[in-house]
Amino acid sequence: MQTNLSPEARTLARADEAEAILRSCVHCGFCNATCPTYQLLGNELDGPRGRIYLIKQVLEGEPVTASTQLHLDRCLSCRNCETTCPSGVKYHTLLDIGRAEVEQRIARPTKERLLRDGLRHVVPRPAVFASALKAGRVLKPLLPEAVRQKIPAPQPRAKARPLARHARRIVLLEGCVQPSLSPNTNAAAARVLDRLGISATVVKQAGCCGANDYHLGAHEAGLNRARRNIDAWWPAIEAGAEAIVIPASGCGAFVKEYGDLLRHDPAYGQKAERVSALARDLVEVLAAEPLDVLSARAEHTPRRIAFHCPCTLQHAQKLGGAVEAVLRRLGFDLTAVADAHLCCGSAGTYSITQPDLARRLRDNKLDALEAGRPDAIVTANIGCQTHLNGGGRKPVQHWIELVEAALGDAA
Structure with missing residues (x-):
């Protein structure tokens, strides 16, 4: 795709990356065939090809409107289009760049801005999220139906986890909302790993993976969370932890991108690459083990x-x-x-x-x-x-x- 970035766009830190992605798209439209929002809405601008054109216009200096923002907001970031694309277009990377630029140019309505800011400040903080969830359960009968649907019933407390007793050790990422919404998931993972001769340890200083901030357009906040996690995990990595295991696939996908997202950071580039190399979804660990004991x-x-x-x-x-x-x-x-x-x-x-x-x-x-x-x-x-x-x-x-x-x- 022929592309001519505006002088303003060329000052962006990832301008060359965005231009390369745009040029790799041959606008074949195969992506629309597997795009969930295109299938629901049937609008070219609600499919990957249309959104690529919108981002191209933004980076070439065309006016940015609320409509531009709406169509980019409607993208699920599911990356189904990347699986389908015959040209290997890194759509999700381009989308992150485009969304962040649009966020700088268009002021959101107050209600939207407050909602997104609230999500950024509540979801990544486990204690704050747990308190909000408890309050929501108390007030559930008074809330609108759409909100009530999102408040699950309380779950049984997690069973005790086994003590670290094996030579093989991994670091387990607890996640932000999983301890409150499904408290037994991580404990179950630890017990199954223990049966396989692997001890799962938790580094309490590690927190949100950063995906929540990053995908809401707050890139630096998301990257700062990544840096804090790298600092928190590094002593365990140096002590011989064989993997950073992540039961929630959404968190795992983002941690595996640390190396790419921080590759130009002189202080964290190499460490981020190491963390991403050690990151494993829980299933990757089990798949590599003899499961006869299970x-x-x-x-x-x-x-x-x-x-x-x-x-x-x-x-x-x-x-x-x-x-x-x-x-x-x-x-x-x-x-x-x-x-x-x-x-x-x-x-x-x-x-x-x-x-x-x-x-x-x-x-x-x-x-x-x-x-x-x-x-x-x-x-x-x-x-x-x-x-x-x-x-x-x-x-x-x-x-x-x-x-x-x-x-x-x-x-």
Whole structure:
């Protein structure tokens, strides 16, 4: 695609990167065929090709309007288009650059700005989020239906985790909202890893991965969170931790990008590259282990399973099919899920900032997951899990909890 960046755009730190991505697009339109928002809305500007043109106009100095911002906001950042693209266009990188530039040029309405600022200051802080969640549960009967759907019922307290007792050690990223929304997920991961001879330790100084800030246009705030995590994890890495294991695929996708996002940082570039190289989704660890020690399964454990593969697992981390393979190795039957490549509508904070589109995508996904009449539905990301459960239909849990429950029953 022929591109002529404006003099102003050429001053941007990532101008050359943006120009290279724009030039790599051959505007074939294959991306629209797998874009969830294009399928729902049928508008060229709500598909990847149209959004690329919008970003091109912004970087070439054309006027930026609220309409430009709306069409970029509607993107889920699911990266399905990248999986489809025959030219290897790094669409998500271009989108991040374009969104940040538009954010600088267009003032949002007060209501939108307050919502996005609230998400940035509540979601990444586990204690603040936990307090907000408790307050929401108390006030739930008084809240609008759309808000009530997003407040899950309290979950049982997490069971005790095993003490670190193995020579093999990994660092486990707790996440921001998972400890409150699904407190047993990380504990289940630690117990399963313990059965495999791997001790999971938590570095309390590590916090939010930074994705929440970064994808809401606050790039430097997101990168600062990445730097703090690198500092927090570095002593454990130097002490021989073999991996940084992340049960939530959304967090894992972003941590794996630390090396790229901080590659020009003289203080953190090399460390960020090392952290990204050590980052593993939980399924990558289990897939590499002999699972015969985990093969026992109690009779009443659900057998027929529908798995929702999050976009951050299949499109960002390129691990589509990995969880399904592990579950099959452990004796579970996987049902077919139509359009499994499509986003469920969670997409980080998207279900809050774009509730109508998110609801339509969620209902379509639940229809597909329930079509095979599974005994249970599982996923690999807390955002997807919470969003799907907001539909009030068949409960959804993290796949590691299913595995751990089976082991507990069989032990």
